[in-house]
Amino acid sequence: MPDTSTGVVVIGGGSTGAGVLRDLALRGIDAILVEKGDLASGTTGRSHGLLHSGGRYCVNDEQAAIECVEEGRILRRIARSVVEDTGGYFVSVTEEDREWEPRFVEGCRRTGITCERISIEEARRREPALSKQVRTVFWVPEDGHLDPFFLVVGNVESARRRGARVMTHTEVSGFLRDGDQVTGVRIRDSKTNEEGTIACQAVINATGAWAGLVARLLGVEVKVVPVKGTMVVLSRRLAYAAINRCHKPGDGDIVVPGLSVSILGTTSAKVPDPETLPIEWDEVRRMIEEGAMMLDGVTTARAMRAYAGVRPLYDLGAEAEGREMSRNFAVIDHQQRDGIKGFTSIVGGKVTTYRLMAERVVDVAARQLGVGTPCTTAEVALNDREEPLDQLRHRPSRLGVPKPHGDESPLQPLLCECELVRPQDAAPWFKDPAVRDLEDVRRRTRSGMGPCQAAICSYRLAARLVTDRDVDGPSATRAMADFLETRWRGVRHVFWGSQLRNMQITTGLHMELFNVDRQLSEIPEPGENLPPPLAGEGQGGGRTPAEIAGQR
């Protein structure tokens, strides 16, 4: 790959890195984001998507709660197209939960979280699936659902429209230095192993759970504790709002509604390596048992898949471990701490507070670069437009009745029926060099994330690789199979009930009707690497916000 140069290299394509890239771009600082996988393929895309009101942290982690309150309000303003404003409930089930209630109410009061106790009858009227075991209900209107993929893509595309660049599937393999000054990074294409360099004035390490590994390349230490969380996706929505247990944060005590599904989360276990996140049956079982204490239907709904993510908790040196650790974040100015100029790390935190984290770390980097432009990310909407976007344009409304589609034909073709993705929602991404496989298309469109788990859309996407990107048939077929295999890895952990019925349709289609299993043995590996887009084609960046919003 050709060598290049920029002002700031941002390492990490999660919500933090994407927020940093946009913050830099809004301050007029030239920047390149380098991500070893795809955007939102690490912690962010594996979160449960709860936009925290702060209620979860208001007793034990006041600072984190206050940040959630403020940032939640900002996100509702600047990122309306990625927030589903559902509100949430904190529910007590056990006697122990009841004892937690006064502390919770007091915590909400101290941290400024809107919280209202409502009668059990009123709660059942609003959420009929609340379990019989629920004894007390608090309404917390500022909980919500945040689409983590569109949040990251929205930030990155906003930055790209201002000239920022993004390199996905590109790993930082080392640093360029001039004495104690960092002058650039060495990069390697994760798929082709091609190498290159980016010269720059500053590097921001926004790699979350991987921050220690990146810092080690410079010989400095960043103590990050990777803590695994496992989640289970149910194939339908059990509640309109987010449901939290009113108790000390523990395993399986949140049910997050996300568009058409419900996500049960989560567990908490320290892991030695952020890359290796095995899903244990006991975790899956516990998610379901705990979720069933709050909502009826958890045990009978079809569990669609399980997935695990890793929290990037920052070790502030306290005794605390895992869930006890603060969800605060820290900016590490390595010039001050380690005498290395032009290198800053941002660690800890959570998706809800990504914007604030970005602001704080860019403040430090900008000061070092001598740029005095203030941060404007709290004011400028992600889509650069004033008017709110109707994110649910192609979604059933909360009443289950299809929304009017304005002047569009109500019967448009769909690429992915499960997630209501249209062909034109996917089309721009086939021209984008940052999109390298069908998983990358999924993260930008939600294609393949619904009940059939890509059985149908995988074929249509593979077909488009051939027509829209000039990929040969064998490579497109391999990409299709890889896409299905990635879905399968989550599916097989919840393999009971009607899940088997569903997957037999997948095997029936791809093995019995298409003979893909035998076809794969004729295709040499690796075939997953898609060639770059055709010469002269534009990038996916610079798309209008309406286009991005249309993807939901």
Next chain:
Amino acid sequence: MKTDVAVIGSGLAALAAARTVQQSGRRVVLVWPGLSSLYFVFATVDVLGYPTATAADPIDDPAKGLAQLIAKQPGHPYARAGMKAVEDGTSLMLEWFKDAGLAWEGSLNRNFLLPTATGAPKPSCLAPASMTAGDLRRPEPIVLCGFVGYQDFAPELAASNLKQQWKAGEVSAVRVTAPGYGPDRLFTSIDLARSFEDATFRDAVAGQLRDKLIGDGARVGMPGVLGLTTPNETFAAFQRSVGHPVFEIPTIPPSVIALRLFDRLRKHLQEGGIEIIWAAPAHAADVTDGRCRSILLKAAGHELPVEAASYVLALEDWVDGALRAGVHTVRDPFFHQPVAWHKVPTDRAAESLFASQPFEQIGYALTDRLQPADENGKPLARNVFIAGGAMAGYDPSGTKSRGGMAIATGYRAAKEALAA
């Protein structure tokens, strides 16, 4: 209600069993639990495509392959059904297809090698006549034709793959406009299939194909949408209009080719006076003294008993609810017998989707007469017989053998039911 044989199921095994009883002159009731979603991913009758779930080389002569398989694996459901059931069942079905007006081809001595929608050659034993001109053992060049805006058959993907995998001839891809359809309109394979029954539509498509200057001797592969209720006439007229041999390739669901088959066979049974009980899921079998007295269906909130002298249970695997998977235990819906137990549900699923799947192998243990057996090999009920996918110990996906197994076991189970 009282009948000689009650057949439960809606797939090929149930249809074969019902036809077998009908042909014997005895009374049969077909309990139809509803369109199984497997219909939508079905097209040809695959008897045995590969000797094992992972073998690389396709079988050319399925009868020979079966004889070897039966000799090697005496516990295999094909061995229990027996070679004679495969042969007699296949003859019965081919004759039935003809009687019902379905044009099908093939014999147990030769597999076709037909291109799929991903451009893979696939061995199939019996196929609609509208598919067989695609046989890759023939050398004529192939032009694959799709429609503008139609996502469920991709000629470019299929042609590119076929070029690599099929060395014998030339392959190319074209797209034509289906009048009235385009990228701005939602339409399915069924819409296209209905439109193809209209001569103006058909000729407009054929005209565009003629304009594409398809080379002499080339054959044209189309998505399997050439007609729905009058496929023979539609296909013949379209082929005449194109002026080249034409063949169909099954699309992603809904597979019109499967719908034609199942709809026609079901209607033909009805035309022959067979009673069908609709859309009632099986609930339990009432067994006393080793005999099944009735099968209870759950319909509109009450239990409906179906009484027969004997029963053929021919639900097709998971898709028809032939088996019920709890978190640890898999049971059948009639006897509620545990047929498999797993420490963790993940044990049912291989690491790769494309590997031979443990869950496909779960099913009833059988006696040599295809009765469902308990753990000691004793029948759960003397007058109940199993057919179709819900049998232990075979993998229809890997070996490409779902249709053949359905016919062989459906036929044999019906014969046993008649004798019981």
